[in-house]
Amino acid sequence: MDSPDTKPGYAGKLLMLFTLVLFAALVKLGFWQLERAEEKRELLASLEEHHQASPLSMDSLLARQADDLEGYRLEVTGEFIPGITVLLDNQVLDGQVGYKAFRLLKVDGYQSLILVELGFVPARHDRATKPRIDDIDGHLTLKGRLYRQKLNPLSNTLAAEAGNPMRIQALNIPSLATQLQVDIVQLVLQPDSLPGTSLPRRWTPVNMPPEKHLGYAAQWFSLAAALALLVIFYVVKSRKKQSELRD
Structure with a gap:
């Protein structure tokens, strides 16, 4: 039995557009997290380089106060x-x-x-x-x-x-x-030490390490891949159903 070709209606087109936008957003978020991870690696490397330098005096601190002296x-x-x-x-x-x-x-x-x-x-x-x-x-x-x-x-x-x-x-x-x-x-x-107090001091130059950004990137890319697989599964299933209706 023949059947006319089934084309997506207005709602279907909106759903397809939404899916494409969502997929692009997930991929973009993944690459953004990769960029943030690289920025954090560069920052930590710079801070470690600063830490290895000779200690500053008060004179050098005041003379370079406008510069980046963190670390x-x-x-x-x-x-x-x-x-x-x-x-x-x-x-x-x-x-x-x-x-x-x-x-x-x-x-x-x-x-x-x-x-x-x-x-x-x-x-x-x-x-x-x-x-x-x-x-x-x-x-x-x-x-x-x-x-x-x-x-x-x-x-x-x-x-x-x-x-x-x-x-x-x-x-x-x-x-x-x-x-x-x-x-x-x-x-x-x-x-490093302070006489007269035992209060804990923790060096936290970044609020989130590079490894955590990489983890978030993996999550965003995984969601994008899962969405792509769902779309592929839906398209294959729809075409198979249309083929059966034409027979």
Whole structure:
């Protein structure tokens, strides 16, 4: 029995167009993740190269402050400014929510201060009660890495709360300098060791390693391949059905 050729209607054409757009989007997302993985590899390689360089002095830090100095090591001697502790809110370490604590170091012979990361402090159940950080008195020599705290592009407002410690929502150093009316270097020092405190400090130069981007790329490409196989299966099945109707 003969049957007229069956052609896709308006709804069928829309479905085909949607499928093509979705397939292209999945492939594009996969390649984007591959690009992100390569960017992260290059960044980590650059940071490792910086880390292997000779430690900077305060002079070289101030002279090159506008350059990309993240990952370089710094060695300075000075003392912490008393009465000022900064708590960066909404930090997570090993699944625990808390703060990243900082103090300002007055380097011998310089007016500019530098933020020193003391480490992670767990949050208390009562947010009205801020954790207390023991003072670190006297002169000390610190060695460690320099980094820039990543800001949320959607919310980089300092939102400082009065009191000591000062709780903030974003480590916006220019805003913090204005709030405290001091000059602060636009980088943070994460010391290798810090006398007087055992707070954990973790070096996390990227929020997602290259391997994770590769994993996401594999997921997007797998979804695209699965969609392509479904379309092929549907086309083959439809043609087979049409062939049977013509017979």
